[in-house]
Each structure stands twice: as C-alpha cells, then as structure tokens.
Amino acid sequence: MRTMRVALVQVEARDDVADNLSRAAAMAAEAAVDSDLVILPEYVQFRGSAAGFRASAAPIPGPTTAPFEEVAREHACWVLAGSHAEASGDPDRPYNTAVLFDRTGALAATYRKLHLFDVAVDDGPADNESARVTPGDRAVVASVDGVGLGLSICYDLRFPELYRALAVAGAKLLAVPAVFTERTGRDHWEVLLRARAIENGAWVLAAAACGPGGPRAIPAWGHSMVVDPWGRVIASAGVSEAIVRAEIDLGLVDAARRQIPVLANRRPEALPPAREVELRGS
Numbered sequence: 001m002r003t004m005r006v007a008l009v010q011v012e013a014r015d016d017v018a019d020n021l022s023r024a025a026a027m028a029a030e031a032a033v034d035s036d037l038v039i040l041p042e043y044v045q046f047r048g049s050a051a052g053f054r055a056s057a058a059p060i061p062g063p064t065t066a067p068f069e070e071v072a073r074e075h076a077c078w079v080l081a082g083s084h085a086e087a088s089g090d091p092d093r094p095y096n097t098a099v100l101f102d103r104t105g106a107l108a109a110t111y112r113k114l115h116l117f118d119v120a121v122d123d124g125p126a127d128n129e130s131a132r133v134t135p136g137d138r139a140v141v142a143s144v145d146g147v148g149l150g151l152s153i154c155y156d157l158r159f160p161e162l163y164r165a166l167a168v169a170g171a172k173l174l175a176v177p178a179v180f181t182e183r184t185g186r187d188h189w190e191v192l193l194r195a196r197a198i199e200n201g202a203w204v205l206a207a208a209a210c211g212p213g214g215p216r217a218i219p220a221w222g223h224s225m226v227v228d229p230w231g232r233v234i235a236s237a238g239v240s241e242a243i244v245r246a247e248i249d250l251g252l253v254d255a256a257r258r259q260i261p262v263l264a265n266r267r268p269e270a271l272p273p274a275r276e277v278e279l280r281g282s
Helices: 017-032 050-055 066-075 154-158 160-168 182-200 251-259
Strands: 003-010 037-039 078-086 095-101 107-112 118-120 126-128 140-144 147-151 171-175 203-206 225-227 233-236 242-249 278-280
Touching: 003 017, 003 203, 003 225, 017 037, 017 066, 017 078, 017 242, 066 078, 066 095, 078 107, 095 147, 107 140, 147 160, 154 182, 160 171, 160 182, 171 182, 182 203, 182 225, 225 242, 233 242, 242 251
Parallel strands: 003 037, 037 078, 140 278, 147 171, 171 203
Antiparallel strands: 003 242, 078 095, 095 107, 118 126, 140 147, 203 225, 225 233
16 A cells, blocks of 8 residues: 555534534544545543543443444544543543544454543643543554554653554554643644654654533644654644545655664664554454
8 A cells, every 4th residue: 555545533522422423423424535544533522521521431332432433334444533431440430542443344443541641731731631541551553454553642642652662563654633732732742743753754643632622621722733754744734623634655654764764773672671562453
C-alpha cells in the first residue's frame, strides 16, 4: 500500500451520551466517504462531570462503540472510534480505551490509556484522571491493511518513549486521539506532535476534541492535524468542529528513516529494558 486516505473528525462531546454518539457517528460517516482510515477524538462519548463519565462506561464492543462499528462496515473503511469509557472491574475507575474497527466492522484492536492526566497547571487546568480511570498496562500496534498503526491517547503524547517503542515494533502511523486543553494546547500541542513525527520518522494523525464540553469539562484546544515523517503539518483544523482530510504517502516513512536513521542508530543495549509491545494483526 503506497498511499492511504485518512480523515480526522474534530467534534465537541458534551454531557449527553446519546447526542454525542449521534453527532460523532454522523461526522464519521461523512469522513468515511473515500477514506481508508477515520480517526475520532478522546472521550468521544462524554465530556462533563466525573459522575457522568463513570455512568457512561460500557463494555467494548458495546453500545457506545456500535455506531462506529456500523460506519466501518457500511463504508468499508477502518475507524479508530476515538476513546471511550470502558467498564472495568472497578465501577469508580473505568478504562479510557481507544477502539479500532476494520473494514468489515470487526473489532481489530483496543488500547487502554497508559499515562493518566494528573496535573495542576498554573493559571490553567487541574485534573486527577487517575481518580476516575484505571490505567492500561501495555502498548499496542495494530495492522491496518498491512501498515503498522501505533495507538496512543492524549497525555501519552508527552512520553516519547512510548512512541519510540511503537515505531520499533513496526508502527509507520501514530494515532493521537485527544482532548488537549486550551491552556497547554496553545504552546505544546503542535510542538509535541511534530516532535513525535520527527523522532520516529512516522506519520502522526491527531484527532482532537474542541469546545468547552459539558459542565465541569476542561475546554479543549482542537487543532486536529496530520504531520508527515519530516515533521511538516500537511493538514489541520481550527477550534471548531471539522473534518480534516489528507492523502498520505507511506513511502515518506522509508525516506525519512533512510535519511535520518534514528531507529537503526539507537543504542538499546545501553538503556534499561523496555516491556514488550503487544502486536495485533499481521
């Protein structure tokens, strides 16, 4: 596969699960036309109070992911349905889980967010995601039509070791569904996305939430973007709901890694051992 047509859905989730799913699925269906891969943001099913988030948790696959499964099947495209509150063994702390469906609508992979947003920014957001979310325990690379797609979610973006592990495990595409905050997004979002692309010679596909969300939600920055393996932003959105489309040249991954062979020149024997990355598909 030489090129891939991707579409990022930038949507504002609020505190009405049914409305969120209806609007997001409609945008996903629009994005799926003439696309190979559609990506939606983090917490696509709910943004609001902690109690409402917990109440929105469901099994995966399940009622919150079913509309995106249908989009994938009807349009014969891959759909990374953003992330959802996935029911866990702890009703107070569901997982924050990214969900990938293949062209038939079958569940291809899930990834539970590893790094939880426990921060307090001066004159900005304060959050304790670990109080309401159970963290995952492994990284995931999925095979999308034979191309490695590394899965991540929002705050993961600040942990470059995750993306290096994904690239070493075969990822040529790095997906970043996110609810990046306005306060940090202005200064950090694009810089971090471009850095992850440059460091790994990989395409970065970042679908972001936008808008204030529901009551007690942290306002989101938006600015979904596609970054090429040289670190160039080739398509992006603003602060409002939008669909970002791009046709990406997968050959640019090989070209970037040939010219600046950071993966080949790394010195893993001089570093502490990393946990094995789980591979899904072939």
